Amino acid sequence: MNIAVMGAGAVGCYYGAMLARAGHExxxxxxxxxxxxxERDGLRLEAQQFDEHIGRPHLSASTDPAAVSGxxxxxxxxxxxxxxSAGASIGPHLAAGTLVLTLQNGVDNAERLRGVIAREVAAAVVYVATEMAGPGHVRHHGRGELVIEPSTQSEAIARMFIEAGVPTEISPNVRGALWTKLILNCAYNALSAISQLPYGRLVAGTGVPASISDVVAECAAVAQADGVSLPPDIEQAVRRIAETMPGQYSSTAQDVARGKPSEIDHLNGYIVKRGEVLGVPTPANRLLHTLVKLIEDKASGAI
Known part of the structure; x- marks a missing residue:
């Protein structure tokens, strides 16, 4: 396949490199x-089982959104x-029949993207620990599986990822899976950002497991009020994150450390907003959202 990755950060570079490594363009x-x-050296993919530079003829890079053409x-x-804004920038260049798969945090990105591009959009849930270790260098810390929404091309895409070494499943309840991922992010991202600690050390902190339980309980209550079907083992899934990704810093922590705006409005902030609409109190999520916003505003000079 000819594949474009819009947003070549840690997640985009990891999955793009895995597909290029399998022979896709x-x-x-x-x-x-x-x-x-x-473009100079290829992309360095430092994974747990290998460390390779992947470049032409299978992998190239561009700053131009028009590179999605074809x-x-x-x-x-x-x-x-x-x-x-990113969707609008690529929309005019997408070929007829192109599928756009969203690999993002949050639960409403696919819906928002459908509002700005006239192509098929499907959502995916991403479970991977990665970071950009430097320009053109992505480091993989663990996991990597995808859960994708049924679409006209879902079978072929799942097969493509699996053949590239990426565990992938198609789920009819991607909304529930997206909410599960949202809850995992709400449990860990802000706390990792505020403390600048990886998950394994974070959960050893005084009061942290109980605080995480409070956050998860609020998220689950909002999900229930919103008619979302969550798996029964959500608390086990939350604990598993620290066990399977002990050395990982959250994406929010990485953004805060670099002085960049984070996605906190679409994580704990989203829970707060939906809670307000649905009449569900979310004090733990509100506090985490407020603290991360304070750190961001201080860094930007807004306060």
């Missing part, structure tokens, strides 16, 4: 410093606040 669309490094399949991996 992939173009990564991202920031100039990463594009220059990838792609049969687009991985949409931008930050949640950028969904509409």
């Amino acid at each position: 992939v173009v990564l669309i991202g920031r100039e410093q990463h594009v220059q490094a990838i 792609a049969q399949f687009v991985l949409f991996c931008v930050k949640s606040p950028d969904t509409e």
